[in-house]
Amino acid sequence: MQLKNDLFLRAARGEKTERTPVWLMRQAGRILPEYRAVRSSLRDFKELVETPELASEVTIQPVDLLGVDAAIIFSDILVVPEAMGLTYEMQEQKGPIFPRTVQTLKDIEQLREADPEEDLGYVLEALRITKRALNGRVPLIGFAGAPWTIFAYMIEGSGSKTFSKARKMLYTEPEMAHKLLRKITNTTIKYLQAQVQAGANLIQVFDSWAGILPPEHYRTFSYAYIKEICEALPDVPVTVFAKGAFFSMHDFANLPCQVIGLDWNMNIAEARAALGPDKTLQGNLDPCALYSDFATIRKETIKMLDAFGPDRHIANLGHGVYPDTNPDHVRCFINTVKEYSEQMRKA
Numbered sequence: 001m002q003l004k005n006d007l008f009l010r011a012a013r014g015e016k017t018e019r020t021p022v023w024l025m026r027q028a029g030r031i032l033p034e035y036r037a038v039r040s041s042l043r044d045f046k047e048l049v050e051t052p053e054l055a056s057e058v059t060i061q062p063v064d065l066l067g068v069d070a071a072i073i074f075s076d077i078l079v080v081p082e083a084m085g086l087t088y089e090m091q092e093q094k095g096p097i098f099p100r101t102v103q104t105l106k107d108i109e110q111l112r113e114a115d116p117e118e119d120l121g122y123v124l125e126a127l128r129i130t131k132r133a134l135n136g137r138v139p140l141i142g143f144a145g146a147p148w149t150i151f152a153y154m155i156e157g158s159g160s161k162t163f164s165k166a167r168k169m170l171y172t173e174p175e176m177a178h179k180l181l182r183k184i185t186n187t188t189i190k191y192l193q194a195q196v197q198a199g200a201n202l203i204q205v206f207d208s209w210a211g212i213l214p215p216e217h218y219r220t221f222s223y224a225y226i227k228e229i230c231e232a233l234p235d236v237p238v239t240v241f242a243k244g245a246f247f248s249m250h251d252f253a254n255l256p257c258q259v260i261g262l263d264w265n266m267n268i269a270e271a272r273a274a275l276g277p278d279k280t281l282q283g284n285l286d287p288c289a290l291y292s293d294f295a296t297i298r299k300e301t302i303k304m305l306d307a308f309g310p311d312r313h314i315a316n317l318g319h320g321v322y323p324d325t326n327p328d329h330v331r332c333f334i335n336t337v338k339e340y341s342e343q344m345r346k347a
């Protein structure tokens, strides 16, 4: 299927584009009243994730309603631990909770390396349905959590300010930590390869808890596994978004991936210099900028576009859009990227 709008994929591969492509992390979610309407007819978040027709519907909503240049499949990074045998619950307003966590070697041995079709077939089906329904309008992004971030949730059992249990294990039981990371990585590789088979045009790896590790631990317990994942996906571009990992930018220059996501703490010029000419950068407006008035949103967006320049940039926020953001403010961001980035190329 020929894509009608392939700006996002061309920018990912480092090709020149007529304007800068734009999408938002967490665009398929609570910012849209149309999402909340679908969601409110259901028991909970998981029912939406596990019903492919509905997951597909909310995946496409931001393409229709916001005009983004890519769709990201509606799912969650926590479907992977669940497929391995550790079920999660999503508590309203609070976030995810794992009733059982991983503490011992025996716990790790009891986890299975999941089979994508058998254990995560609902995500693959959602991708296939979405691909058909998109009819080539925009590319479709598949995703998974980085092994370290999944590990952190499995040990901790929920979000945490410090993730001190997960970080402690890296000092006290490094071999055990590697055993668990190995199992997560093997599952994630098979899962992402299946997503590509099901129609994903690009894969994004979310390392949401990258920023809490010291650089040396990051290299050993996270970067090494992300590198394996990138190597296992030779047929599509890969984006690595490691939140807070400013200390690893020189390492990321050597990752066999095409795109690096930047959060809003990152200095754009410094990141560009560290990553070199062969990476496309994605990001990185502060999601809080979208709470300001239209004039300020335009000003901040233009400042960001100027700092990245016209080449090798995919416009996005520095993290997921916050759920109480006004969709008209999101549209202002998107339209500013589209208009200004085209002018910028003509100037």
Ligand SMILES: Cc1c2[nH]c(c1CCC(=O)O)Cc1[nH]c(c(CCC(=O)O)c1C)Cc1[nH]c(c(CCC(=O)O)c1C)Cc1[nH]c(c(C)c1CCC(=O)O)C2
Binding pocket: 024, 025, 026, 027, 028, 029, 030, 039, 045, 072, 073, 074, 075, 076, 077, 078, 090, 094, 095, 096, 143, 159, 206, 208, 320
């Ligand atoms: C850490 C993480 C999770 N999930 C994800 C990450 C990595 C990105 C990041 O750092 O934000 C990734 C994710 N989660 C979701 C998507 C869908 C696609 C998209 O980006 O639009 C994606 C890509 C849906 C979701 N995942 C979740 C929601 C909100 C729940 C709801 O709608 O009821 C959505 C739309 C729930 C979720 N899921 C997770 C948490 C901590 C929470 C609770 C916080 C919150 O409520 O926003 C785990």
